[in-house]
Amino acid sequence: MADESVVTQPKSEGNSQMWFSLIAIIIGTFVAVLNSSLMNVAMNKFVAVFGSDLTTMQWIITGYTLASAMVIPMSGYLGARFGNKNLFIYSVAGFTVFSVLCGLAWSANTMIMFRIIQGFAGGFIMPVGMSIIFTTFPKEKTGTAMGLWGIAAMVAPALGPTFGGYLIQNFSWRILFFINVPIGILAVVLGKILMKESQRTSGLKFDTPGALLSMVFFGSLLLALSKGQSQGWTSLFIVSLLFVAFFSLILLIWVELGAKQPVLDLHLFKNLKFTVSVIAGSLVMVGMMGGTFLAPVYLQSIQGLTAMQTGMLLMPQSIAMAVMMAISGKLAERFGIVPICIAGLTILGVTTLELHQLTADTPTSWFNLILSIRGIGIGVCMMPLTSAGMNAVTPQQVGNASPLSNVCRQVAGSLGIAIFTAIMSSRQVIHYQHISESVPIDSLTASSTISSLAGAIYSWAVDMTTASGTATSYLAGFMQKEAYVRSIADTFFISAIPAFVCIPFVLLFIQRKKAPAEVKE
Numbered sequence: 001m002a003d004e005s006v007v008t009q010p011k012s013e014g015n016s017q018m019w020f021s022l023i024a025i026i027i028g029t030f031v032a033v034l035n036s037s038l039m040n041v042a043m044n045k046f047v048a049v050f051g052s053d054l055t056t057m058q059w060i061i062t063g064y065t066l067a068s069a070m071v072i073p074m075s076g077y078l079g080a081r082f083g084n085k086n087l088f089i090y091s092v093a094g095f096t097v098f099s100v101l102c103g104l105a106w107s108a109n110t111m112i113m114f115r116i117i118q119g120f121a122g123g124f125i126m127p128v129g130m131s132i133i134f135t136t137f138p139k140e141k142t143g144t145a146m147g148l149w150g151i152a153a154m155v156a157p158a159l160g161p162t163f164g165g166y167l168i169q170n171f172s173w174r175i176l177f178f179i180n181v182p183i184g185i186l187a188v189v190l191g192k193i194l195m196k197e198s199q200r201t202s203g204l205k206f207d208t209p210g211a212l213l214s215m216v217f218f219g220s221l222l223l224a225l226s227k228g229q230s231q232g233w234t235s236l237f238i239v240s241l242l243f244v245a246f247f248s249l250i251l252l253i254w255v256e257l258g259a260k261q262p263v264l265d266l267h268l269f270k271n272l273k274f275t276v277s278v279i280a281g282s283l284v285m286v287g288m289m290g291g292t293f294l295a296p297v298y299l300q301s302i303q304g305l306t307a308m309q310t311g312m313l314l315m316p317q318s319i320a321m322a323v324m325m326a327i328s329g330k331l332a333e334r335f336g337i338v339p340i341c342i343a344g345l346t347i348l349g350v351t352t353l354e355l356h357q358l359t360a361d362t363p364t365s366w367f368n369l370i371l372s373i374r375g376i377g378i379g380v381c382m383m384p385l386t387s388a389g390m391n392a393v394t395p396q397q398v399g400n401a402s403p404l405s406n407v408c409r410q411v412a413g414s415l416g417i418a419i420f421t422a423i424m425s426s427r428q429v430i431h432y433q434h435i436s437e438s439v440p441i442d443s444l445t446a447s448s449t450i451s452s453l454a455g456a457i458y459s460w461a462v463d464m465t466t467a468s469g470t471a472t473s474y475l476a477g478f479m480q481k482e483a484y485v486r487s488i489a490d491t492f493f494i495s496a497i498p499a500f501v502c503i504p505f506v507l508l509f510i511q512r513k514k515a516p517a518e519v520k521e
Contacts, residue, residue, distance in 0.1 A: 018136055022145055024190035025129040028092040030152035031183040032125045035099065036064065037160025038167075038176045041311075045173050050108040055230070059112045062226050065414070067119025069222050070215040072407045073264045075127045076400040077206060083198040084135070084399070088128045089191045094121030096184030103177035126153075131402040134390050136196060142391060143329030146383045150325035157292070157318055162311030169308070210263040213252040218407065221245040225418040229425065264407075265400035268393060273509065277389020278405055280341075280505045282412035283498040284385065287348060288378050289416040290495025291317075291355075294424070295371060298488050302360055302481065313368055317375035324379025332384040341506045344381030348374060349499035355492035360485045377499075388509055416498075420491050427487035435479045 039061050046057045079087050098118035105111035129149065137145045167175045224241035231238050256262040269275045295317075299310045324344075332340045351374035358367070386405065393401045 018141075018196075020194040021136060021191075021196060022133065022148060024187055024194055025088070025132060026149055026152045027183060027190065028088065028125050028187040029129055029149065030156050031092070031180050031187060032095060032122045033153050033156035034160055034163075034183075035095075035122075035177070035180050036061070037157045038164040038179075039064075040160065041164040041308075042168055042173055042176055045168050046108075046111070049173060050111065052108040056108055056112075060115050062223070063112050063116040064119035064122075065226070065410075066219050066222050067116045068123030069218045069407060069410050071120050071123040072127050072403045072410070073214040073218070074211055075124045075131070075403045076265070077204060077261070077263055078124070079128055079131055079198070079399050081200065081204050083200045084128050084132050085191065085195045085198045087124055088132060088195070089188055091121055091124035091128065092184055092187045092191065094118075095125065096181055096188070097121075099177045099180035099184065103174040127403040127406040130386075130390070130406065131399050132195070132198070134398045134402070135198070135395055139391050140333065143332050143384060143387045145329070146387045147325045147327065147329035150328075150379075150383045151322040155318060155322050159315075160311070162308055162315065165306065165308030165311060205261055207256075207259050207261055207263040209255050210252065210259055213248050213255060214264055217245055217248040217252050218411065220248065221411065222414050225414045228418055229421045233422070262400075264404055265397070266404075268397060268401055268404060271392055273392035274389040274401060274405075276505050276508045277385055277392070278408050280502050281382070281385045281389070281405065282408050283502040283505070284345070284348070284378070284382055285409045285412045286416035286419075287352065287495055287498040287502075288382075289413045290420050290492065290498075291352065291371065291374060293417050293420055294355075294488055294491055294495070295367075297424075298358065298367075298485075299364070302485055302488070303364065313364060314371065316368060317371040320372045320375035321379040321382075324376050325383050328380050328383050329387065331380070332387070337384050337388050337509050338506055341381040341384055341509075342503055344377045344379070344384075345499045345502050345506065347377030348381065349377075349496045351377060352492055352496035352499065356489050356496075358485060358489040358492065360481060385506070416495075420495060423494055424487045424491045427490045428483050431486040431490075432480060432483035435483055 043057055043060075046060060047053060050057070075087065095118055098114050098121060101114045102111060102118060105114055130146075133145050133149060134142055164176060167173075167179070220241045224238050224245060227241075228238050252264070253266065256264050256266050269278075295314060296310050299305045299313060305313065328340065328344075351370050354370050355367075355374075389405060390398065390401055
């Protein structure tokens, strides 16, 4: 096949331009990830401002996620057709323009519409940025470049909750969007000046059936995963979405395997190292999303912290991830991908298992320490796994490999959140039943507890009947809270499994030494 021909990797000349162009990619990635993390703490504000409900306003996040996932597969074709540099610049520019429009939104519908279009524009930023790195940097530098690029993906979520909470508390919600404008403009200007002009391929034919099917598949699947818990996994809406996703996937595979220029080049999965990289990276993403999803839930629902306090507490974990990502490339170059990734995955798995010990009164200092060590593990293994797979494909295949890798990880992250949400909900019900059976309301323990509480409440000058009813409600609340804590701890335990499952896949990166060829006399 033509795409398997050997092509010379970029040489080390022009190192300064190479690294300067990385700055533009990091800034562009940072503004996109930061904007998404800012939205999580603003939902209640949007509900109040637009007079809507939380289910509707969640589309500010869901709509953006769906739109970005649907266009990722097309980034390979568009990058080849118009040049990765141009696609990156226009993607950041479009994201910035619609940030302004989101900040000017006058209703819930206009806000959601602008966010969806913003997702269509911003969805290209990460896969195209990755493609530029692997086509600009020589192989021996890609690990370091990817580690530095990964900082943006870690620092932005660390700043998001704290920064977003501060802006909402002290300024207008519109600032959440307007803050993107100077950063986006800086990324566009730096990209225009510093990025090397990328090659364009003429005569490409757009794979329309593949593009439409990929949009239907990823759109329906991610929508089902994001709404499954709230709508009910057995509801007609979710079952219909999963039905559409399944059959569109079958058709997508059939169309793409027969297409000469597929929008998603599934033939890349014939490359063992690339396939292992995608599987391992997806497993790490599932495990990582467990902590990303569960930690704020525990801190806010159980410990009673505000969004801003939660962001401050979680910041050391994200800083640890960012620092380790910055040096993980150098570590992998020195010690090899296999030992570095196994060390990172082991740290990730063991620390996540430790979080199974959570209780309602667990010290936040201990929780923060475990999360920070866990962040080190994620930072060590995440980028080397991605780099190993991307370095295994030829430069012509990078444009197709990057969107395929990115969309698989995005689906894995959404799948992880959906699975952990379902597990947490089911375990909460089970634990509450066990607690209720262990301490029935007419038992001596329950009666004495209610009497003690009622006595304390009665001293507040209410009648005894009201005091007893209030005490019973308090006891039920305590039981519910305990069940919630135990369900979070159980879910942390389960979220450790992907890290350990990932280790055997990493072993497939071990390269056997070739026997020296015999010298003919």
